[in-house]
Amino acid sequence: MRLIHPGRLAARFLSLLCLLWLALPALAQDDLDGLLPVTEAYKLSADASTPGVVKLHWTIAPDYYLYRGRMKFKAADGATLGEAQLPDGEKHHDEYLGDVETYHHGVDATVPYTVAAGTTELKLSVQYQGCHEVDPKICYPPHTEQLTLPVPAGAGAAAGGDAMGAALGKLGASKSGDSAALPAEQAFHLEALAKDRQHLLLRWTMPKGYYLYRDQTALKLKDANGLSLAKPEWPAGVEHQDAHFGKTTVYFDQIDVPVAIEGDTAALKTVNLEASFQGCQDGGLCYPLMTRALTIDLGAATPTSGVEAQPAPEMPPAGLATGALQVSLLSALLLALGGGLVLNLMPCVLPVLSIKAVGLLESGESHGKARSHALFYTAGVLSTFALIGIAIVALRSAGHALGWGAQLQQPLVVGVLACVMVAVGLSMSGVVQFGTSLGNVGSGLASRSGHAGDFFTGVLAVAVASPCTAPFMGSALAYAFAAPMINALLVFLMLGIGLALPFLAIGFIPALARLLPRPGAWMETLKQVLAFPMYLTAVWLIWVLAHQRGADAVGLVLVAVVLMSATLWWFERSRSRGAFSRVAVVVLLALTVVPLFYLSKVQAPTQVAQTADGVVAYSPEKLAELRKAGTPVFVDMTADWCVTCKANEHAVLDTDAFRELLKKTGAVYMKGDWTDVNPTIAAFLQQYHSPGVPLYVVFPKDGGEGRMLPTVLTSSLVEDALTKAAGTPVAANP
Missing domain, CATH: 2.60.40.1250 (Thiol:disulfide interchange protein DsbD, N-terminal domain)
Incomplete structure (x- = not known):
């Protein structure tokens, strides 16, 4: 059989259409009336x-x-x-x-x-x-x-x-063309200073709606007598599909780029930098290649812009650009171990740990079973942390910005986790049995299933731990997000060891294991009671989803939960039935996937900046305006899925005492919501080398550097920070 090329077939079809068009008046005039x-x-x-x-x-x-x-x-x-x-x-x-x-x-x-x-x-x-x-x-x-x-x-x-x-x-492919483009000097403001005689810091500042191309930027020294510039240390940017350049990396709002001078600068007072770069108005026109000449004083950190003189925003201190690396590897590992231990006490992890507690109780006085539970649980924890570390390093190398807990910005991940929590709860309630059971049905099957169940519990513990940032974790994660690959992986593995350490201790120290109560009939009741925290975790995840994608997404997840529950119910009933019942399980499982597929297509509802109760929505422009006016600002970067954020809000930030403190100090409370993907907030987190939320920064009224606060707040700590911000200058963070 001879095949006709699709292109030739299309050409023949179009020719036939033209012939038919010429013949239609005579052949089918009634159809054309x-x-x-x-x-x-x-x-x-x-x-x-x-x-x-x-x-x-x-x-x-x-x-x-x-x-x-x-x-x-x-x-x-x-x-x-x-x-x-x-x-x-x-x-x-x-x-x-x-x-x-x-x-x-x-x-x-x-x-x-x-x-x-x-x-x-x-x-x-x-x-x-x-x-x-x-x-x-x-x-x-x-x-x-x-x-x-x-x-x-x-x-x-x-x-x-x-x-x-x-x-x-x-x-210049335009999507809207609604606003006229600014002059190049206003759209792309460049300034530079010398952090020391061998290191420069460049800052591009763009108004809202403008972006700079990373790979269309070239820097060189003029009349440098043998000096040259090292490769710029570009931070992670925003991936952009460009009509001309294809997939590329761009930067919005503001970007700081450290660059080192290679060669001896001892005899020089200044260096002449030539910067060529290109950018666009988002949804509007693109600018021709721009070239700016800057003369930088190596003896003073005075910004220069290469255009007419004008007041420049404050440049960050030299220590801030590499602040994440000022923590040594040993310190980061110790902090990660402590942070992993504290994660066991965080409310986001406790529901999953209840599963592990039941497994240990079921092992009774068998030291071998206790060690088996602990080892396979630890394997699940370490494997998951290792995968997270590899993913973060890979995405960071590709120019993506990624933060701790950022996977919960994806509605599909939130929806699947909600279904998993309900499934685990149904198992603990006795609707379906996964893995070992209190009835010890088949020792060989129980042994294999038990190992898989322990491993899965470790995976689940890490998945639900990501919304929490425990004490000690912030510095360790900041180090990992900026460190070389091997060091970053070591930090993530140490976090896993800290999370698994209590169960390892119980499994390998018989004296601790003997402190556990003896197994008995009461355990079945305990197991069913512990199912309810799993259901509450699912409710919390659906609440997060409602804030991300609205009522349509919630409806789809609830449909998926009902179908999944029906699947598990029939799965348990089909154990003693024929092949037809097993086919029905597969069909129900396939139906469960359908609403989750449509969940990934739901668009975020239009967000309106909220200013109720004296809270100002974060934007770089508003922050700059407040700082220029000499107003102290408390910036709170948060997310609905961040349990630590919500705990701080309940204990400190949503209180009458905090509101009175704002009035007394004349400070403005500015809030950024990172529940969904937001490149502007991601850039702010990156500027302060924060691995995720919460991030709290207090800016003083005198225009000095912002002061980062710990991830876990207390009223006295916040009061001290705001009082200093409203009075004496605040020293820069080390």
Whole structure:
């Protein structure tokens, strides 16, 4: 059988359509009586009032649709078009064209362009094709419209009439074009200082809605007499899919970049730095390559900007740029061990530890069983911590920002964890039996299942521990997030050893094991009672999900929980039944996955900055405004899934005493919500080398450096920090 190439098949199909179109008046005039002319079926309008961007809109009549893949754009001589930005269409399989995307009712497109300076008109050719979908289905041949659009004054300036300008036109793919672009000096403010004679610190500051490309930045020294610059120490940025550069890394708001000078600078008073860089307005135009020349005084840490003199924001002290590495590896390991131990007392871990407690009680006076429980539980804990460490190091190397507990920013992870908690609770309630049981059904099966159950309990303990940041953990995690791979993995493994240490001690020290109560019938009641903390943990996770994705997501997870419960119920009943019952279990399990799949598609509801009860929503611009006005600020970075954050709020921050303290000191309480992914808050966490939330920073009224507070707050500690911020200057954090 001879196969026809898909491209040739499509060409034949289009030729056939054209022939049919010519023959239709004679063959089926009745079918065409109600067919609209192509320009009425698809009414095209165009707007070129935004410099560098043409906005197109099609109004599509009912029962008609357009093919996404059949749209083509071409400019007349003297103009260059970038890549057109089109929304995703409705996907389906066409009988002749295969897999296609189509638009109904209407569609918007934006096409970036560059023209020579002084050009007043843009001539554009737009081709499109569509069909009438009601029987009989009739398709139009490709239709082309010629547009002549007035070009706004100055639209050709960015292109510069050269090849770079044409390339920038491709970069300027606009999604909205709603606001005019700022001058380059205002959109990308660069300043630099010398931290010491061998180390420079550069800071780019961008207004909201602008970003800088990491890989389009080049730095060099001019007239340097043999000196050169080492590779810049770029922090983790935001992954961005760019129309011209593909997948790349960009930075929003503000970025600090340390860079070392290679060579002897003893004889120099200043160095001349040349910085070339490029950036864009988010959803707007991109700027041509910018070059700034800066003269930096090596004897004083005075910022210089390479443009007109103006007040500059404070640069962080030299110690802050490498503060995470000032903790030695030995200190980090000791802190990690202590933090892991304290995690056993945190409320987020206690529900899972109840499972482990039942396992140890079931082992009775058998030292061998106790050691087995402890070892396999520890293996699960260490394996999971090792995987987390490897993932963090890998993602950090790829330029991603990642924090402790950040997996709970993903609604699908939260939903799956909620289902797991309910499943474990049902097991403890006796609805279904996983692994060993109090009835000791089959010693060989119990032994294998018991090991797997112990290992899984260790995995689950780490999963639910991530919303908690125990004392001692902050410095250890900050070290791990910035340290080389081997050191980072050692820190994560030490956290795991700390978490597993109590059970290891019970398993390997008989005197401790003998302190456990003897097994008996009372254990079945205890096991069922301990199921309820698991259900409450599931309720808490669903509450977190409600804040992330709203009521639709909660409904989907509740459906998944019901289906999963039905699956487990029937699984237990099917043990003594035939193959048909086992097939029903598989079908129910597959149905459980369906609502979880749709959960991953639910979009976050529109967030509105909340300022109730005197709380100001965090933004870099608002923080800068308050600091410029001489107002002390208490910044609280939190998340709904962060148990430590909620404990601090209940004990300290949501109290009348704290509100009175704010009034007395004249301080502003500013809050950032990291429940969902937020690059702006991630950048703030990174600036202070915080591995996650909570992060508390108090900024003094005199404009000095912010003071980081411990992750666990007390009223006296907060009062001391705010009193100093409102009075005497606060020393920079070491």
